[in-house]
Amino acid sequence: MSYNFDWPEIPFTGEEVEEFVDAYKELAESIYENWNGEAKTNGYGVSYLEDPFTNRDVVKELLIYGLVYASFIIKQRSGGGGPGTNFDLSASPYKPPLSSEEKEYIIKNLGCIFTPEEMKSAWKKNAGGNPPPRLNDGVEDLLDDLFNNGPTDPETQNEDCNLTIREQGLYNLTQQTLPVSLSFDPLLRTKGELLKAYLNCDNDVFTENDLPPFQCGAIKGALQGFYDETLPEQVSEQGNVLRTQMNLNNQQKSQYGASPSDTVWQFNFYNSFGDNRDLRTLFGIATVIVNSSGQIVRVVDDFDFVYGREIDRSDGSVPGSGYGSNQILEGLCYREHWVTTDGNANCVPVGTPGAVPEAPRSPQDIRNDNNNPFLPGEVGRWAVATAKENNRGKPVPINLNLSNC
Amino acid sequence: MLTTYSLALKHLSLNTGAGVTNVSIGSSLAFFDMQNFKDPMNITPSSELNSNCSRYMIGRASMLDDFKYITSLDLESPYHDVGYEKIQEYLEDVTKAMLLAILDGDSKRTTTVGIGSSYEKRKIFFNSLYKERYRDKTIKPWVNSGIGWTATYSIANPVFVSRTSNIAIVTTSPAHGMTTAYDDWGIVMNLNTGIATSFNISTSTYPNGVPIKIVDANTFTYTNVGINTAATAVTGTADVKVGWGGTSINLHLYFA
Numbered sequence: 237m238s239y240n241f242d243w244p245e246i247p248f249t250g251e252e253v254e255e256f257v258d259a260y261k262e263l264a265e266s267i268y269e270n271w272n273g274e275a276k277t278n279g280y281g282v283s284y285l286e287d288p289f290t291n292r293d294v295v296k297e298l299l300i301y302g303l304v305y306a307s308f309i310i311k312q313r314s315g316g317g318g319p320g321t322n323f324d325l326s327a328s329p330y331k332p333p334l335s336s337e338e339k340e341y342i343i344k345n346l347g348c349i350f351t352p353e354e355m356k357s358a359w360k361k362n363a364g365g366n367p368p369p370r371l372n373d374g375v376e377d378l379l380d381d382l383f384n385n386g387p388t389d390p391e392t393q394n395e396d397c398n399l400t401i402r403e404q405g406l407y408n409l410t411q412q413t414l415p416v417s418l419s420f421d422p423l424l425r426t427k428g429e430l431l432k433a434y435l436n437c438d439n440d441v442f443t444e445n446d447l448p449p450f451q452c453g454a455i456k457g458a459l460q461g462f463y464d465e466t467l468p469e470q471v472s473e474q475g476n477v478l479r480t481q482m483n484l485n486n487q488q489k490s491q492y493g494a495s496p497s498d499t500v501w502q503f504n505f506y507n508s509f510g511d512n513r514d515l516r517t518l519f520g521i522a523t524v525i526v527n528s529s530g531q532i533v534r535v536v537d538d539f540d541f542v543y544g545r546e547i548d549r550s551d552g553s554v555p556g557s558g559y560g561s562n563q564i565l566e567g568l569c570y571r572e573h574w575v576t577t578d579g580n581a582n583c584v585p586v587g588t589p590g591a592v593p594e595a596p597r598s599p600q601d602i603r604n605d606n607n608n609p610f611l612p613g614e615v616g617r618w619a620v621a622t623a624k625e626n627n628r629g630k631p632v633p634i635n636l637n638l639s640n641c
Numbered sequence: 642m643l644t645t646y647s648l649a650l651k652h653l654s655l656n657t658g659a660g661v662t663n664v665s666i667g668s669s670l671a672f673f674d675m676q677n678f679k680d681p682m683n684i685t686p687s688s689e690l691n692s693n694c695s696r697y698m699i700g701r702a703s704m705l706d707d708f709k710y711i712t713s714l715d716l717e718s719p720y721h722d723v724g725y726e727k728i729q730e731y732l733e734d735v736t737k738a739m740l741l742a743i744l745d746g747d748s749k750r751t752t753t754v755g756i757g758s759s760y761e762k763r764k765i766f767f768n769s770l771y772k773e774r775y776r777d778k779t780i781k782p783w784v785n786s787g788i789g790w791t792a793t794y795s796i797a798n799p800v801f802v803s804r805t806s807n808i809a810i811v812t813t814s815p816a817h818g819m820t821t822a823y824d825d826w827g828i829v830m831n832l833n834t835g836i837a838t839s840f841n842i843s844t845s846t847y848p849n850g851v852p853i854k855i856v857d858a859n860t861f862t863y864t865n866v867g868i869n870t871a872a873t874a875v876t877g878t879a880d881v882k883v884g885w886g887g888t889s890i891n892l893h894l895y896f897a
Contacts, residue, residue, distance in 0.1 A: 252752040259743050259754045266759050267766055274763055276775070284775035285767070286686045288731060298735040301650040305736045313887035314752045 241265055241300060246307050252314040253307050260306060264299040268292065397437035397628060403619050407432050422454035423514040430518075430539045430632050435623055439630040441558050442539070444637050452641035458513040459524055459532045459638070462503060472507035479503050482523070491554045493534050493635065494525045501526060519634075523555055533639045540631030542568040544620040547631045556635035564630060646728050678733050682827045682849045682884035684741065684782050684790050686734040686770055737885070738769035741782045747790060748782070749883050750823065791849045797879040799832065802840050803872040809840050809865035811879065812872075816858040818881070825886025827852045828863065832877035839867050840875075850882040 241264065246257055267274075271292045276284040283290040399407060410428025430442060444452050466478040482500045484492075494500050501524045505515040515522075525534035536556025540546040548563045549555065565571065623629040742765040745753040755762070765781045776783050782790045797817040803810045811830070819826045827850035829842045842851055853863045 255754055256743065256752065260739060263739065263743060263759060263762050263766070267763055270763060275767060276771075278775070284771045286734075286770055286772055289686075289735070289770045294731075295735065297650070298732050299739070302732055302736040302739060305732065306739055309736075309740065309885075309887075310752050313750065 241268075241296070243300065244304055246304060248307055248311040250311060250314055253311050256310045257303065257307050260303055264296075264303075267299070268296050271295075397435070399432065399435055403432075403435055406619055421514065422451040423458065423518050426451050426455065427518050430634070431619065433632045434539060434544075434629050435619060437628065437630040439559070439632055441556065441633045441635050443635055444641065447636070449641065452636065452638065455518075455535070455636065456532055456638040456641045458515055459503070459535060462505070462509055462513055462515065463501075463524070463526060463530070463532060466509060472504075472509065474507045476504045476506055478507060478509060479524075492523060492525060492536055492556075493637070495527075497528045498533065499526050500524075522634075533637070535634070535636050535638065537634045538631055539634055540567070541617075541620045541624075543617065544624045545629050545631055547633070556633045558633060559631075561630075567624065570624075650728060650732055678737065678885050679730065680733075681825065681852050681886060682847065682882065684737055684769060685848070734770065738766045741769050741790075742766040747792070749885075750825070750887050791844075791882065793829075793880045794883050795881045797828070797881055799830070799875050799877060799879050801872045802832065802837060802870070802875050804840070804865060804867050804870040806869070807864060807866045808862050809867075810856070810860065810862050810872075811840075812860050813879065814859065817855075817861060817879070819853075819855055819861065821855050823883075823886065825852075825884045826855065826861075827882040827884050828861070829880040829882060830877070831880065832875045834876070835873075836870060837873060837875040837877065839870075840865055849884060850880065852884060 241261070243261060246253065275290075275292070278284065288294050407428050410424050410431070426447060429446065433440070433442060447455075463479070468479060468481055470478045472478050480502045482502060484494075484500055486496045489496060489498060489500055492500055502521065503515075503519070503524045504510070504521050505513075505519055506521070507516075510516040519535070519537050522535050522537040524532060525536075527533045536554065538547045538549075538555045544567050546565045546567050547555075547559050548565045549559075551563070553559065553563075620629065741748045742762040743754055744751050745755040757765075764777075768777050768780060769782055771777075778784060795818055797813045797819075798815070799811050800814045801812040809830075811828075829844055829847070829850040830840050831842075832838055832840055844850075851863050851865075853861045855861050
């Protein structure tokens with residue numbers, strides 16, 4: 237034995253196994269011995285090897301444990317009698333004998349809440365900093381790995397989620413940080429923040445903590461005004477229902493963050509009531525919680541796009557809640573082969589009641605429409621449509637507790 | 642070493658998902674299953690991290706004045722507990738690299754130790770674990786001709802496909818030619834038109850195809866997520882591939 241390789245006993249026998257084991261040990265020890273001269277690095281000292289194989293000692297441990305595994309495969313291939321074909325459990329590889337229910341029981345009793353939302357919340361609280369860090373530094377990927385069986389395939393992931401110069405300019409415009417003649421608009425600023433998060437692939441739940449008080453208050457004021465000036469089931473001049481109360485039991489209400497005494501409403505802002513308050517392009521349609529005193533206390537929505545990417549909520553999750561990468565869908569424009577448009581230039585399947593009576597159009601046509609930066613009131617559509625073409629962007633769940641705004 | 646690491650390295654996964662069969666024999670119960678890698682077709686290291694994850698880990702490690710995010714498996718408190726499944730993936734990557742380096746030819750279905758020098762074998766070992774952009778495509782295991790890992794074994798001709806509960810069923814004519822004497826067959830489907838294209842396999846994601854199960858001389862199945870589809874006549878090809886495995890009759894565990 238050399239270099240302190242503590243080789244395990246091999247519980248399989250046979251001529252082929254013995255020959256292989258000898259070759260394995262000899263090669264493993266020579267790999268360790270010649271590591272410094274043969275494990276290549278580039279001109280900047282960066283290893284050619286994947287992590288964690290950059291570490292000689294880690295590889296040594298894996299080589300030692302891999303011997304039993306590799307020789308087991310050789311035994312399987314060679315056949316023959318003796319241990320290794322019909323063998324007992326003491327020589328068999330097996331997983332730690334915990335069922336998923338047992339693991340969940342242990343984790344729960346350790347005090348951990350094993351959901352992406354709670355883990356992200358814990359990350360924000362524990363990571364410190366003021367303001368708290370956004371989840372764009374790799375934690376999102378780690379959580380995705382945890383819940384979705386392994387890391388994202390790098391071949392299919394767009395690595396560059398940073399804003400382009402053009403997008404940054406658009407963002408600056410929404411923040412009114414440039415000397416241009418835009419009036420100060422808290423809702424436009426919020427829309428800019430959401431768009432930036434979408435384009436940055438930051439799908440952390442957007443909460444009231446991400447807003448300064450004046451923006452939070454402005455959103456609440458706009459929603460309150462909409463609620464106060466409209467009636468249940470009132471139909472707008474544009475033909476849509478302004479607000480509809482959702483019939484939910486207490487458990488369903490709690491999913492939306494509503495208490496039993498609250499009412500939950502679907503608000504539709506595709507009308508003059510929404511336009512007048514700048515709510516159409518911020519929310520479109522949103523779920524709004526109203527308390528027993530008639531005060532707006534929460535709004536939840538998904539900042540996603542039929543001409544970009546959408547969140548698949550078919551698992552029963554509600555808008556405004558966290559989601560996994562496997563729930564990102566291509567927008568309806570792309571999922572449906574042929575679409576037409578509704579009265580708001582959003583694509584809808586052919587045959588949808590109220591759709592514009594025009595010839596069906598292809599996703600390409602719709603995308604080109606939305607790639608026009610000069611569509612009135614549609615600032616940001618071109619950015620979303622372009623990002624989609626570049627395989628970029630993640631929908632952002634919005635969950636704003638407006639009680640204290 | 643962390644207990645989770647130790648358990649992961651000693652107690653390997655049986656990967657029983659692919660068709661474990663339980664057979665009752667008399668008063669005893671025998672379990673038949675096949676030991677294989679988590680990814681039974683490919684050789685690409687499964688330990689690859691996506692760029693964001695890697696940047697995070699490396700960034701944090703650099704702040705701690707160490708550029709390796711796992712400094713040693715022997716440490717009781719590594720900077721990052723990567724979890725037992727990840728450790729098992731690392732182990733499988735190294736095991737595959739050793740099998741590729743040691744065994745003769747393309748290292749498939751053989752137990753014969755190759756005749757190359759120790760230096761040549763080390764080159765293959767390292768080459769198996771290199772990042773994609775640094776791989777030497779002229780030697781094992783990435784070489785694309787002769788002993789190339791992804792070399793096509795034969796070509797079958799699908800004539801009908803259907804899908805039920807995310808299992809694709811393929812009928813070929815003539816017979817597909819895959820014998821049940823081996824358990825390591827895979828395919829790359831390449832159908833031409835309409836809904837049939839949803840049965841295709843991307844070689845960028847699965848360079849050596851996906852594993853299949855043989856039903857009979859003209860039929861095989863594979864996992865393929867999609868809507869249920871009635872039997873549909875198709876044209877195209879199915880490239881038959883060979884992965885990690887061997888003669889299936891030798892791959893049984895038996896607990897009585």
